[in-house]
Amino acid sequence: MPIFDGENYEYWSLQMKTLFISQDLWDLVEDGYEELEKTSTGKATPESQQTLKENKKRDAKALFLIQQGISKNLFPRLLSATTSKNAWEILKIEFQGSQKVISIKLQSLWREFDNLLMKENESIQVFFTKVSGIVNQIRSYGDTILDKKIVEKTLRSLPPKFDHVVAAIEESKDLAAFSLHELIGSLEAHEKRINRSTDHSLEQAFQSKLDSKEKEDKQKGESQKSPKQKK
Template identity: 45%
Template structure:
């Protein structure tokens, strides 16, 4: 008898140490492990009618749950298997084939290629759930890489357009013209070459041809004047 009491006390201690701080006050006054267990059983499973209502809600949730387009595969799998674990805690465990079918039928259209391959190449009756999950995760990685490449190409094209915009070139020309006009206004008229420029004139001190108007030679040395004489002579 003393040995049984010691085992019961040890079991009660294990139950008390396993529950959360919120649940501990509900079993703290129980003197036997059975008493504490019955309270927890009623708390989490309830009576038969309550269990049936909760189980019916879980069945409905399982049937209608779908992976969202904005949801990752890992998040969806965690959500789906959480429902399955709750159903199992209420006494209902679905078959492996049923879970595989649910996985394949509840994914977005982007997963249609891999789902079609699995359906036509595998026997769903003997296919392991983890095998399907591994194939889906591998396919998701390929989708992610494809999306990354598409995003990179989009950004690359965007950068090209930004580097060569028509409006940008126009504004650049306007800016250069504006600077040219500003600097042009600071130039002064040269008394030697009659042009606007800065500093000392390069033509200062050089002879100016009265025939062609260019600097560096006289009219008797001008090629233009010689050509005119030849033409007159030929005539």
């Protein structure tokens, strides 16, 4: 059970949403439930009464999960919440903000996404962790971002050493059907080849420098010998 302590609400809410979906409770948390429908006689039907009873039971379970998912310091905020929807909205408004605040945060996140570039000495794994972090926050605030857009952005953000693999991917792949996992796998495989080539070049350069040093030391030793020793 993820515990929310007032930090990283977006990640906690995403984990909780997954939990609610797995328990078939998300509809209640998101939309709540309706009270009894009454007939023309003013009485509720047995079916309506049974449905309400089941919804209340499921809602109590969802509310309990929310209560269990927050720290003791935050629990007093939910003392007045009688439904899971009410409790969820209390936390959402306080820690995610109003719609206006969310809109401002989304603008900032989209700008960060558009300006993101991979550094020359940065690994694919580290860079993609940054991309994923921004994308997950954008999605947690309710905006849609397709994998195709993420793939295209990633390819545009790579340093020159990836140019030929980017060209190969763009020419041979349908980017709309190219998954992020496939992209990362291809880029990491290319990165390993680059690293092996770089390591080999460095090893050759080091060996060449070592050979030159040995040759220089040998020549220096020869020059320091006396004429008698040289004979």
